[in-house]
Amino acid sequence: MQFYKEENFKEMHGLRVPEDWEVVRIGDFIKYIKGKKPAVMVDEELEGYYPYLSTEYLRDGIASKFVKITNKEIIVNENDILLLWDGSNAGEIFLGKKGILSSTMVKLEQKNKIMDDLYLFYSLKLKESFLKSQTKGTGIPHVDKKIFENIKIPLPPLEEQKQIAKILSDFDNLIGTINKQIEVLNKAKKGMMKKLFTKGVFEHKSFKKSEIGEIPEDWEVVKLKEVVDIQSGKYFKYSEFCENGVKCLKIDNVGFGKIFWETVSFLPEDYLNKYPQLVLKSGDIVLALNRPIIGGKIKIGILKDIDEPAILYQRVGRFIFKSEKIDKQFLFYLLMSEYFKKELSKLLIGTDQPYIRTPVLLNIKIPLPHLEEQKAMAERLKSIDNLIEIKRKEKEQIEKAKKKIMNLLLTGKIRVKNLNF
Missing domain, CATH: 3.90.220.20 (DNA methylase specificity domains)
Structure with a gap:
């Protein structure tokens, strides 16, 4: 991957962009579809039910509610672009997962296809902090429609859009790999917890039946x-x-x-x-x-x-x-x-x-268990938590690097010359 600095810039709609770029206004090419409150929601996934796209699910993949499909709901597909319209984090941008659009969100679509979808997603993520800071409402904050529609986005040539999106998605893939490593460690921790809280950490020769199951004799x-x-x-x-x-x-x-x-x-x-x-x-x-x-x-x-x-x-x-x-x-x-x-x-x-x-x-x-064994059990679990924390910090560093390069690429301060894979 090679980059070069672009020296020739122009002012356009209040933004400084490279000479061969354009600037577009969100309201001129984006339409949005508001989510609806579902008729039926349950706590477990059943046949004919889709995950309800809460912010928690979109952030960490944990679905807590499922919606019965009645053909009145707004269906979201993988990589649809979503905007949290109402709530304490109004203005947050998500890449969609297969499911049902929350009533607090809108799905963003291009009226005319002028931009690579993934490039659009990253461009909106760059504006996320600004959008959050401009929400309205004294009770439940919501996105200011006028401010959102007046957001200006730099528009490179289509091929460059795709290259920029590819670089940023590579960062996201790396972050995803670390997330999977963290998931493996969490599974190992879960297995260790199950064993420790029934068998202990010390060598126990005899066990007894109790009202909570079989446990070591001296517990x-x-x-x-x-x-x-x-x-x-x-x-x-x-x-x-x-x-x-x-x-x-x-x-x-x-x-x-x-x-x-x-x-x-x-x-x-x-x-x-x-x-x-x-x-x-x-x-x-x-x-x-x-x-x-x-x-x-x-x-x-x-x-x-x-x-x-x-x-x-x-x-x-x-x-x-x-x-x-x-x-x-x-x-x-x-x-x-x-x-x-x-x-x-x-x-x-x-x-x-x-x-x-x-x-x-x-x-x-x-x-x-006896206090000494309690401490030994906690120490073993803490050791896995320490590994998870190391991975979490590694992920944090990559996210910081991604944020920095995203700002440079999406403003044209650094241009993609060519990609070598």
């Missing part, structure tokens, strides 16, 4: 409430939130094993003193109490140094340790296990927004 079975308690957060009014301050940890911030701040709300700094009992610290374990299981994964996280301080919001539970018989890291991994997920799912109340009551949650029985 205990206890209810969660014997070793921990759960503190739920507080509801804060909309008027209490501010532009900057201390982070408020909501259900959206609780991921699958970690804390996410992709969307963040702030409360005044003095709330740290006003509500000291709600202040979260590094090492705290939190669980989503509403919809705690999504796509077969438990929404649980453990705070790190970079996450503190934060204030606990309603329907997020923090585990308060009241016994020295249990290791914090051991419990964190146990709460992510298939066993705990199965027990938790039995106790959920409701279908649309299933939730768990804390007294019921605390009655779940768990295996309790």
Whole structure:
């Protein structure tokens, strides 16, 4: 792959582009189709049902809802271009997967085919941050139609569009390879967890039958409430939130094993003193109490140094340790296990927004090895997590490189001369 710098530029519609490029306005060649609210949705895939294209599914491939086809829905095919029109991340651009378009999204199509579709996708991704910053609405933000339609996109010759798209898709393929490696490590971790929480890490010669299955003879079975308690957060009014301050940890911030701040709300700094009992610290374990299981994964996280301080919001539970018989890291991994997920799912109340009551949650029985073995089990699982983190950082570096080259290629600051494969 070789590049050369383009020296001859021109001003066109407010953009500086190479002499042989054009500039087009989104509203002049793009039409969009708004998604519809489906008539029937279920939690598992059945015959005649398609995945509902939520942002979570489009980001990580975890489908939590499926839609029955009635021919009234908007069908999305692989690589269709989608725009999140409404919601906290309004303005986000996705490449589609086979499924049903969410009512919060629109499908983008060209009225006249003037641009390579993949080049169009990357061009829109370059405008994503701007589009997000220009959303409207005081309640649920939405894309500003006028601003979206007035976005200008540089238009190279078609062959160059395809070459640019190919380079950027190669980056995405590399990122996809790393994602698969992470997936393999996660499967290995899942298998290790199943073995550790039933057989242990030490060599056990005798086992016993218990109410939770066969476990080593010297293990205990206890209810969660014997070793921990759960503190739920507080509801804060909309008027209490501010532009900057201390982070408020909501259900959206609780991921699958970690804390996410992709969307963040702030409360005044003095709330740290006003509500000291709600202040979260590094090492705290939190669980989503509403919809705690999504796509077969438990929404649980453990705070790190970079996450503190934060204030606990309603329907997020923090585990308060009241016994020295249990290791914090051991419990964190146990709460992510298939066993705990199965027990938790039995106790959920409701279908649309299933939730768990804390007294019921605390009655779940768990295996309790000796403290030394708990720590050894947690250490083994932590070693796999460290490998996953290495891969995650590698992926992050490639994404940064992609972002940099994408900006250069899509503005013509670097031109593709030829490709050698």
